[in-house]
Structures are given as structure tokens and as C-alpha cells.
Amino acid sequence: MLRPSIVLDTLTIDCKEEDIPILMDFYANLTGFTPEPCDEDELIPTLIGPSMAISFFPVNNYHAPTFPSPAIGRQMHLDFYVTDLPAAIRFARSIGAKDSPKQFHDSYHILFDPIGHPFCLTTNGPTIPDKDFVSEE
Template sequence: MAVAKLGTVVLDCPDPLALATFYAGLLGGTPSASEDGSWVHLEGDGGAPLAFQEAPGHVPPQWPSGEDSQQFHLDLMVEDLDAAEQEVLTLGAKPLDVEDRGRGWRVFADPAGHPFCLCAC
């Protein structure tokens, strides 16, 4: 028997609304901010709940690095890797590992530096 169930995945970042807007463009949904703007969650995206928390001293993970942890990453399933790559770059993602076109995934960083993978369905 499980002790708990996953509620929300929360990403620390310097600008919660900006990062929520990036993920809304990528996953769908609408950003909804707390009154002071330090917390934003994505409403209506239909996937696992995502929220974004202000962390003024946020230091993005270094990828790839054997010395530092990447902390975590999101695997996002897509139908067309090439089309999805163009979309995430337009939204503001940075390519981290996209050179190997023969495999079924490509690695990017969101605008706050969190790594995520686009993975072929």
C-alpha cells in the first residue's frame, strides 16, 4: 500500500510567472499566481500538476556534470521530435544535448536552467 500520492511537482526559479508561462506554452494550461507572485501553478494542463516557487538565490543545475547533481529532470513525450524541438526553442529553451539525431530523445534547459528531455512516443 502506498503511503502517499504525488500532489504537485514544484520547480524553484527566480521568476515563477515567466517559467510558468514557458511551461504553459509547452504543455498547455494557464498560469495562476499567488497575490505576491512568489508561487504560480499551472491550471488545466491535464498532466501532472506543476507549480513554480520563487527562489531568489536559485542556481541552475549544471548539465551534464559528473561533479554536480542535475537535481531532477522532466521527460516530456512528443509525437514529432523535430517539430517539438523547434517549438521549445521558440519558447526560450536552450539546447543541451541534441546532436545525436538517431536516438529517441533530446535534452534542453528551460529558461531557469532546469533540464528536460523531449522523448519520442
Template structure:
């Protein structure tokens, strides 16, 4: 039986969609979506999967690990080397919160305040 649906996009609320899309473009090597503008921007992979960024007036960044403003959603990325990936992502504008869950996972926060996780394969 074929699947009923397939993931086509993950969309993140933010204050500056184009800046956030450029962060994910630089971090993943995906292409900036050609229709990216000030209200909606994104990056797209060869398979068509889109990481979208949409402007939300009054956006409040989620807090992690706190829940005053819940994270609601986060992305997981596989990397070859946690330390190297973290260093490069911080150069691109990510930050590293003090709390980290364990040695296998690295939590970073994108420039709009969304937590995302890094791990190595296996």
C-alpha cells in the first residue's frame, strides 16, 4: 500500500523570512526558493521538500527548554561531526543554549529563535 501523504514542507513562523531562509540555505546547501520575498521565503531540496519561513507580526521566539513560549516544532539534522557543524552554524548566526540534552544530540537555535537538533548518523 502506498502512503496516503508525504511530507512536502515544514514552515517556520518568524519576523524576517528572507534572513531565516538564507540561514537555512547556507547551513544546508539547499537552493533558495525562487519565489522568496519579504513575507514568505524558503529553501528547497532536489526532492522538492521545502523549509519555508513565513512572516508573522509580533512573532515571539520559542523558549527552550522552557515552556512559557513552547517550541511547538523543531527540525533534526544529521551531520558528520557535531563540533564542526556547531562551529559553522554559529558562524552563520545560530546560537547554542546552555542546556543540552545529552552527548549524542546538540541543540542550537536559529536566528529567529527556533530550536533545532544536530546528531550524527548511527
């Protein structure tokens, strides 16, 4: 059986409602994605990129991640491919990212967004398939 076309479209990050503007601004600056035009009826604020989107979903009783402690965990983790890791780290810090107290490898650097979600800047990648998303069973 051929697998139908299934492509990742949107990643949704849980957060407190009051943190949405902070996250929208941070990730727009980090990625260059643009805010999706929306009216007050729009429920999920979203940033649109060239091949996917990032949405921010308000959660009642939200608890921030505790990575590297497993108490609450990461909740989500994004890896961003970069060609100049030191420059990317400096830029991310300049827009509000903080370094993780633990680093595990030279080819990537773990940081936290302004409300504590961990993400990596990495020279490992990009992870892009060479063929169409079709497989046979």
C-alpha cells in the first residue's frame, strides 16, 4: 500500500495565555517566520514559515518545563539548523534566549526560549528527505 502524502505542517507549543506575545515575538525574530493575520475570533496565534508553521496554544494551569530536570520535562523541543553555530548562539541570546546549564555535544547548543522551552541550534542537518514522501508496503 502506498502511503498518502503526509507532511508536517504546524508545531503547536503550549504556554500561558499571557506568554503568547512573548513567544510570538521571540520565535518570529529567531526564525524569520511571520505572524499569520488573524482576527479576535482566531483561537491559535501562529507564525508562518516557508514550509511549516509554529502555533502557540494557551493552556489553563500551564507549568513551564524543567529541563534538564525530568520533573516536568521538555514538553517540546525544536532543533534549528544553522551554518554558523557561534553566531546563531549570540543572536539567540540577543533576542532573549538563555543557555541550558547542560550541554551534551559540540555540534549543537541547547538554549531556552523566554518562558523556558528548550531548543537546539545545531550544525547537524538539515534533515530533509531526498525523495517524495511515498513508500510501498
